[in-house]
Amino acid sequence: MSRLWGLFADRPRPRLLVWGIELVFTHLIGALLGLVFLPVALAVALWRGDAAAAPLIGYALGLTVAGYGVFVRRRWVVVRELEVPCAGLPSALDGLRVAHLSDLHIGSFDDERVGRRWVQRVNRLQPDLVAVTGDLVTSGTWSYTAVSRVLSELRATYGVFVILGNHDQWSGEQFREELAAHDVRVLNNTSESLRFERDGGEAHLNVAGLGDPYTQSADMERTLALRSAGFTLLLSHYPSWAEQALGKDVGLVLAGHTHGGQVGVPFLSGRFNVARAMGQRSRGLVELEGMQVHVSAGLGTSGLPIRLGVAPEIVVLRLRSLEAR
Numbered sequence: 001m002s003r004l005w006g007l008f009a010d011r012p013r014p015r016l017l018v019w020g021i022e023l024v025f026t027h028l029i030g031a032l033l034g035l036v037f038l039p040v041a042l043a044v045a046l047w048r049g050d051a052a053a054a055p056l057i058g059y060a061l062g063l064t065v066a067g068y069g070v071f072v073r074r075r076w077v078v079v080r081e082l083e084v085p086c087a088g089l090p091s092a093l094d095g096l097r098v099a100h101l102s103d104l105h106i107g108s109f110d111d112e113r114v115g116r117r118w119v120q121r122v123n124r125l126q127p128d129l130v131a132v133t134g135d136l137v138t139s140g141t142w143s144y145t146a147v148s149r150v151l152s153e154l155r156a157t158y159g160v161f162v163i164l165g166n167h168d169q170w171s172g173e174q175f176r177e178e179l180a181a182h183d184v185r186v187l188n189n190t191s192e193s194l195r196f197e198r199d200g201g202e203a204h205l206n207v208a209g210l211g212d213p214y215t216q217s218a219d220m221e222r223t224l225a226l227r228s229a230g231f232t233l234l235l236s237h238y239p240s241w242a243e244q245a246l247g248k249d250v251g252l253v254l255a256g257h258t259h260g261g262q263v264g265v266p267f268l269s270g271r272f273n274v275a276r277a278m279g280q281r282s283r284g285l286v287e288l289e290g291m292q293v294h295v296s297a298g299l300g301t302s303g304l305p306i307r308l309g310v311a312p313e314i315v316v317l318r319l320r321s322l323e324a325r
């Protein structure tokens with residue numbers, strides 16, 4: 001049992017071993033995809049007059065796609081900027097730029113160096129605020145210190161706010177302590193009120209962070225109870241909890257968890273991806289009864305270290321006040 005557990009535990013591993021594991025995964029996924037590509041491979045093989053070559057052609061096609069997913073797409077981070085029209089956003093907050101990161105899954109596959117590269121990209125964008133919506137690690141407690149170091153390097157004019165996800169709960173209390181020791185602000189069923197002064201106007205932005213529903217420690221009432229009068233930005237790891245914020249004067253919800261499906265049909269992955277197939281809101285911006293919800297496709301991976309059709313992303317949300325227009 002302990003050996004089986006060891007296979008799934010995301011403990012630190014030598015870089016060479018990780019490459020080896022990635023190659024084995026590439027081969028296995030490539031072989032599976034080879035079956036999907038078999039009709040195409042058969043057509044090519046028949047055209048070449050050598051039907052027996054079909055399995056090899058199929059495997060070569062599958063291996064190419066799997067290699068792209070494991071070594072290229074997974075590492076090829078997309079930075080997007082998105083305008084978010086927010087009802088009830090005070091004009092003093094109009095134009096506020098919030099960098100939304102999620103699902104870093106720092107560990108053996110995406111280690112501290114990779115996390116640091118992500119952080120450098122975020123810092124170059126010079127956001128006003130950074131929100132990190134959970135799943136900072138994949139499993140165990142081994143990477144708590146590493147990811148705390150990584151997040152402590154994030155810079156934003158008005159602060160960096162972090163919540164934990166379901167993968168961070170191996171020892172949630174220990175994790176929160178480690179993050180706090182690195183001066184990383186973690187919201188756990190609580191909110192912080194930020195005061196803004198712009199062009200003679202004054203406004204409050206409440207940044208609220210929900211606890212973890214997976215361990216049944218999420219408490220929406222408590223999270224929203226201590227707010228000042230103003231606009232509320234709610235961080236919730238699970239997109240499905242956005243519905244519970246309806247009617248509670250929340251202007252914008254930021255969520256993650258789904259990884260955008262992590263694997264989807266290329267060019268059509270917004271509609272056809274693993275998360276959508278499982279009935280989840282996979283990624284992007286939606287409006288629910290006047291409340292905006294942004295679901296990040298995340299940066300790292302869990303399960304298999306592959307992304308296909310779904311880029312890892314850093315999204316900068318530029319909040320726009322409907323009233324200021």
Ligand SMILES: [Fe+2]
Pocket residue numbers: 103105135165167257258259298302
């Ligand atoms: Fe995740």
